[in-house]
Amino acid sequence: MEIKILKKVMSANDAVAEEIADFFTKKGVFAVNLMGSPGSGKTTILEKTIEMLLPDYRIAVVEGDITTTIDAEKLSKFPIKITQVNTLPFGGDCHLEASWIKDAVNDMDMNNIDFLFIENIGNLVCPAEFKTGAHKNVLILSLPEGEDKPLKYPLAFKVSQLTLLSKLDLIDVLDYDVKKVEENIEKVHPGIEKILVSSRNGSGMQDWKTWLTEQRKLMFK
Numbered sequence: 424m425e426i427k428i429l430k431k432v433m434s435a436n437d438a439v440a441e442e443i444a445d446f447f448t449k450k451g452v453f454a455v456n457l458m459g460s461p462g463s464g465k466t467t468i469l470e471k472t473i474e475m476l477l478p479d480y481r482i483a484v485v486e487g488d489i490t491t492t493i494d495a496e497k498l499s500k501f502p503i504k505i506t507q508v509n510t511l512p513f514g515g516d517c518h519l520e521a522s523w524i525k526d527a528v529n530d531m532d533m534n535n536i537d538f539l540f541i542e543n544i545g546n547l548v549c550p551a552e553f554k555t556g557a558h559k560n561v562l563i564l565s566l567p568e569g570e571d572k573p574l575k576y577p578l579a580f581k582v583s584q585l586t587l588l589s590k591l592d593l594i595d596v597l598d599y600d601v602k603k604v605e606e607n608i609e610k611v612h613p614g615i616e617k618i619l620v621s622s623r624n625g626s627g628m629q630d631w632k633t634w635l636t637e638q639r640k641l642m643f644k
């Protein structure tokens with residue numbers, strides 16, 4: 424019985440996700456869902472990404488957090504549209520549901536927007552289970568989290584099209600094996616793209632920008 428209810432919830436979410444994905448496609452909005460642990464560097468990457476994409480592209484952001492508007496405030500210095508979604512009023516959920524994204528974008532004028540970035544709630548479990556309507560899922564795994572996380576949290580990697588391995592600048596102080604983490608990612612999602620980045624020293628950030636702009640072109644060619 425319980426399983427039946429869960430399936431219903433999931434399929435209802437999938438239906439809304441499909442509806443808003445179509446809406447984004449019709450509007451020419453390329454929507455990217457950023458997932459990762461708390462502190463993996465999602466907001467900092469978003470900040471650097473917005474800096475790289477402005478003024479050539481028009482940007483909107485949906486910021487997800489259980490509570491607070493801290494991340495949205497960090498991004499408020501940019502000439503972009505931002506809507507904060509807090510899940511505390513809905514019971515403090517650890518993921519964003521498609522219907523909340525729908526409400527959030529209904530509050531923004533999505534005409535003349537090139538990129539929508541969704542910063543999902545920080546964790547490697549629940550966000551992977553709920554489609555948001557984004558065209559692409561990007562998983563951000565920071566080096567300090569360890570090489571084994573793809574094996575422990577496989578779904579987040581399976582549902583993503585790109586892994587950003589973040590905080591590359593810390594590699595020398597960590598006893599970190601890039602080859603090992605890449606092998607572990609390959610085990611759970613063979614062929615997934617991977618880019619090593621650092622928001623601190625900018626390495627890999629041009630490759631990430633190229634990925635975004637190329638994927639957008641492919642979507643709307």
Ligand SMILES: Nc1nc2c(ncn2[C@@H]2O[C@H](COP(=O)(O)OP(=O)(O)O)[C@@H](O)[C@H]2O)c(=O)[nH]1
Nearest residue numbers: 460461462463464465466467590592621622623
């Ligand atoms: N060394 C280093 N620290 C970073 C990098 N990116 C983010 N941080 C730091 O990691 C912490 C968490 O970053 P934040 O962007 O808030 O992560 P979020 O919780 O995933 O949004 C902050 O103290 C950032 O300054 C990076 O590339 N290198």
Ligand SMILES: [Mg+2]
Nearest residue numbers: 465466494542
């Ligand atoms: Mg954040």
